[in-house]
Amino acid sequence: MGFRVILVEDSMSLGALYTEYLCSEGADVTLVQFGADAIKEIDRQPPDLLILDIKLPDMSGMDILLQVQQSHPEMTVIMITAHGTIDIAVDAMRAGAFDFLVKPFDSKRLAITVRNAMKQRQLVKLVSQYENSLPKANYQGFIGESLAMQTVYKTIDCVANSKASVFIFGESGTGKEVCAQAIHNAGNRKNNAFIALNCASIPKDLIESQIFGHTKGAFTGAVSQRDGAATQADGGTLFLDEICEMDLELQSKLLRFIQTGVFRRVGGTKDEKVDVRFVSATNKDPWQQVQDGLFREDLYYRLHVIPIELPPLNQRGKDILLIANKLLGQYAKEEGKPFKGFNYAAQKVLSEYHWPGNVRQLQNVIRQIVVLNDAAEVDITMLPARIVNDGKATAAPVSSTPQMMEQNSLLSTPAHDTAEVIVHDKNIATEQNIEPLWKTEKRTIESAIDLCEGNIPKAAAMLDISPSTIYRKKQSWDEMEHALVKD
Numbered sequence: 001m002g003f004r005v006i007l008v009e010d011s012m013s014l015g016a017l018y019t020e021y022l023c024s025e026g027a028d029v030t031l032v033q034f035g036a037d038a039i040k041e042i043d044r045q046p047p048d049l050l051i052l053d054i055k056l057p058d059m060s061g062m063d064i065l066l067q068v069q070q071s072h073p074e075m076t077v078i079m080i081t082a083h084g085t086i087d088i089a090v091d092a093m094r095a096g097a098f099d100f101l102v103k104p105f106d107s108k109r110l111a112i113t114v115r116n117a118m119k120q121r122q123l124v125k126l127v128s129q130y131e132n133s134l135p136k137a138n139y140q141g142f143i144g145e146s147l148a149m150q151t152v153y154k155t156i157d158c159v160a161n162s163k164a165s166v167f168i169f170g171e172s173g174t175g176k177e178v179c180a181q182a183i184h185n186a187g188n189r190k191n192n193a194f195i196a197l198n199c200a201s202i203p204k205d206l207i208e209s210q211i212f213g214h215t216k217g218a219f220t221g222a223v224s225q226r227d228g229a230a231t232q233a234d235g236g237t238l239f240l241d242e243i244c245e246m247d248l249e250l251q252s253k254l255l256r257f258i259q260t261g262v263f264r265r266v267g268g269t270k271d272e273k274v275d276v277r278f279v280s281a282t283n284k285d286p287w288q289q290v291q292d293g294l295f296r297e298d299l300y301y302r303l304h305v306i307p308i309e310l311p312p313l314n315q316r317g318k319d320i321l322l323i324a325n326k327l328l329g330q331y332a333k334e335e336g337k338p339f340k341g342f343n344y345a346a347q348k349v350l351s352e353y354h355w356p357g358n359v360r361q362l363q364n365v366i367r368q369i370v371v372l373n374d375a376a377e378v379d380i381t382m383l384p385a386r387i388v389n390d391g392k393a394t395a396a397p398v399s400s401t402p403q404m405m406e407q408n409s410l411l412s413t414p415a416h417d418t419a420e421v422i423v424h425d426k427n428i429a430t431e432q433n434i435e436p437l438w439k440t441e442k443r444t445i446e447s448a449i450d451l452c453e454g455n456i457p458k459a460a461a462m463l464d465i466s467p468s469t470i471y472r473k474k475q476s477w478d479e480m481e482h483a484l485v486k487d
């Protein structure tokens with residue numbers, strides 16, 4: 001089979017001789033005499049094999065090797081050296097060259113070295129093809145080897161280098177942000193910025209300036225000009241999380257920006273242009289949002305070019321234990337605990353639970369187990385009661401000590417299961433004590449924030465919800481309380 005060789009040799013006569021040897025091995029040879037020409041030729045069309053004299057008129061072969069290692073790490077390189085420079089050739093091999101030839105050499109010596117190099121290259125290709133066809137247990141921040149996740153990894157690989165907009169959807173805690181970051185990291189924009197913006201957690205009147213930036217004096221408090229996410233993400237990726245929460249008026253400005261790459265700062269008078277790749281995500285049904293008039297249809301089509309659906313954790317089979325084991329190891333190390341794994345009963349409970357908060361909830365449960373216990377193996381008594389009882393609100397916690405019972409009720413009752421909050425509320429003695437559900441929920445969330453000393457992300461993690469849910473709820477409580485005062 002033919003293969004392409006770039007031969008870099010400053011002596012014309014030796015170059016012609018080696019070219020003849022290589023051609024008889026079936027190579028298609030390009031001969032160059034200068035290092036600068038070699039670099040141009042490599043960039044124009046990378047060869048299968050680079051044969052490089054160490055001493056060149058304009059630069060050292062070693063410098064070319066180091067450059068090539070950076071720009072084309074997969075390229076096979078053979079160095080040519082004279083007797084006096086064998087030490088450099090050995091250094092070159094340390095730096096990644098495949099082999100070296102000492103001048104003078106004959107056609108047989110060259111043939112053996114070249115054949116070995118090409119064989120090794122074929123083997124490397126085969127191994128990487130084989131690796132790519134195997135299910136991956138880890139991929140760009142994801143843990144999981146289920147078929148559903150393999151499909152996600154393949155889609156990310158396919159779309160990473162494209163500029164097409166990606167729309168990620170899936171329940172809360174399924175890894176939408178991990179997915180957006182993976183798309184960025186796997187593609188050719190990875191050396192530029194990845195900017196994530198949560199459209200639900202930023203107050204309505206601030207979001208436009210967060211995206212587009214503002215000029216000095218654009219509004220009260222705008223003491224100087226400020227870049228927004230659009231400018232920061234130039235050349236990179238802009239991730240718009242919870243996109244369905246965006247105000248309709250701003251959606252039309254975003255649509256123009258996505259179509260043209262052009263935007264205007266708040267308070268600005270001139271247009272600016274950037275090169276941004278858009279990735280958006282929602283845990284709602286975006287098409288339903290369109291039908292309910294909350295999400296612009298034209299924006300939906302602009303963003304929804306490549307959809308990626310993240311499956312709920314309970315549909316990922318063995319991934320639950322795979323992730324649980326990885327997290328157990330990681331948290332045990334962080335907390336200085338001896339945990340090595342889960343016993344059979346604990347594995348069964350974890351595998352059969354429905355995980356409404358998905359991976360985020362699994363993280364919280366494992367963290368809780370590691371912090372509150374000290375053993376080599378996790379057993380069923382260490383699991384939160386609601387997981388063991390599969391979320392049945394009336395069941396008593398498995399943990400026997402009063403301290404554990406308290407921890408279980410505080411840490412493992414997610415606020416989105418509000419019905420459960422009511423059932424446990426011992427203050428409801430009479431009908432007069434019954435209050436609107438949102439007030440009970442507000443109390444639970446606020447006491448969690450207090451217990452976490454005002455740290456909202458920590459409180460959210462303990463409550464099995466995302467911080468943005470807390471911000472959103474805070475905004476809606478304000479509106480409800482405002483409405484109550486008015487009434």
Ligand SMILES: Nc1ncnc2c1ncn2[C@@H]1O[C@H](COP(=O)(O)OP(=O)(O)OP(=O)(O)O)[C@@H](O)[C@H]1O
Pocket residue numbers: 141142143144170171172173174175176177178179241282283323359360363465466
């Ligand atoms: N497959 C996975 N393997 C390991 N960790 C994961 C995986 N999926 C998600 N995570 C982790 O779970 C947590 C939640 O993930 P992420 O924030 O990406 O979810 P999300 O779907 O964006 O949630 P939300 O809709 O609430 O914003 C993060 O800490 C993330 O690192």
